[in-house]
Each structure stands twice: as structure tokens, then as C-alpha cells.
Amino acid sequence: METNHNQFTPPIRIVASRRRRRTVAARLRSGVLELLVPDWMPGAERERWAEEMRRRLERRMERARLWGSCTFTMGAIRIATRAASLPEWVIDYLVVHELAHLEHSDHGPAFHELENRYPLTERARGYLMAIDQAAALKA
Numbered sequence: 001m002e003t004n005h006n007q008f009t010p011p012i013r014i015v016a017s018r019r020r021r022r023t024v025a026a027r028l029r030s031g032v033l034e035l036l037v038p039d040w041m042p043g044a045e046r047e048r049w050a051e052e053m054r055r056r057l058e059r060r061m062e063r064a065r066l067w068g069s070c071t072f073t074m075g076a077i078r079i080a081t082r083a084a085s086l087p088e089w090v091i092d093y094l095v096v097h098e099l100a101h102l103e104h105s106d107h108g109p110a111f112h113e114l115e116n117r118y119p120l121t122e123r124a125r126g127y128l129m130a131i132d133q134a135a136a137l138k139a
């Protein structure tokens with residue numbers, strides 16, 4: 001079974017804020033998608049935003065997927081050749097990420113717990129995200 005990053009269905013927590021007026025924000029916190037909404041926003045609209053933010057994060061993760069993949073049955077890990085130019089500590093993160101998938105197929109809390117044992121996980125993620133965004137701007 002190939003890791004399927006397309007099925008990104010984290011638990012969702014909706015946080016209503018009185019200070020927030022018009023904008024909706026989302027963040028991923030230990031595997032939980034937190035949606036920050038203004039407290040006047042009706043339930044149906046909150047649900048709609050939750051789905052929208054989930055999809056945006058999913059797309060972001062599909063891009064991240066281009067860097068590596070793993071196969072459960074074989075226990076094999078592949079790292080994209082374009083990753084060869086990355087610093088070693090970032091490649092290490094890619095390997096850790098894929099290794100964690102051998103244990104957990106999803107990106108749930110248990111997966112992140114495992115992945116975060118590599119101390120440079122957050123930095124490596126930021127590094128890859130910056131590269132992907134730069135590439136998206138050029139495209």
C-alpha cells in the first residue's frame with residue numbers, strides 16, 4: 001500500500017473568537033486542524049470553512065509528497081532525486097517522515113508524535129515549504 005497523502009482527514013476543532021471579525025484562520029497543532037472563526041459565524045458556514053481549510057492543507061501536503069514516498073508492504077522508502085541538493089538535515093527529515101509512515105499511514109497525532117522525535121522536524125518543514133512556495137511563484 002502506497003502512503004496516501006490525499007486522504008487527509010485530521011480531527012477538526014473549531015475555535016470561535018469574539019476578537020476575530022471577518023477573517024478565518026487555520027493551523028495544524030499536533031495533528032489537529034484548528035479553525036479560528038469569528039463567534040458570530042453560523043454553524044453551517046463554520047463547517048464549510050473547515051472543509052475548505054482541510055482541502056487547502058491537503059493540497060499543501062500533496063506538494064510535500066513530491067519529496068518522498070514509502071511503501072508499506074515492502075518497507076521501502078524513496079526520496080525524490082531533486083531532494084539530493086537539499087542539506088543533509090532536511091533529507092534526514094524526509095527519511096524520518098517516511099519511516100514514521102511505516103508505523104502510521106495517516107498524518108494523525110500518533111504520526112506527528114513519532115515524526116517530532118527528530119529535533120529538526122519543524123525547521124525542515126519550514127525549509128521545504130519555503131522552497132515549494134518559491135517554486136509556485138515561479139510557475
Ligand SMILES: [Zn+2]
Nearest residue numbers: 005097101107
Ligand atoms: Zn506523509
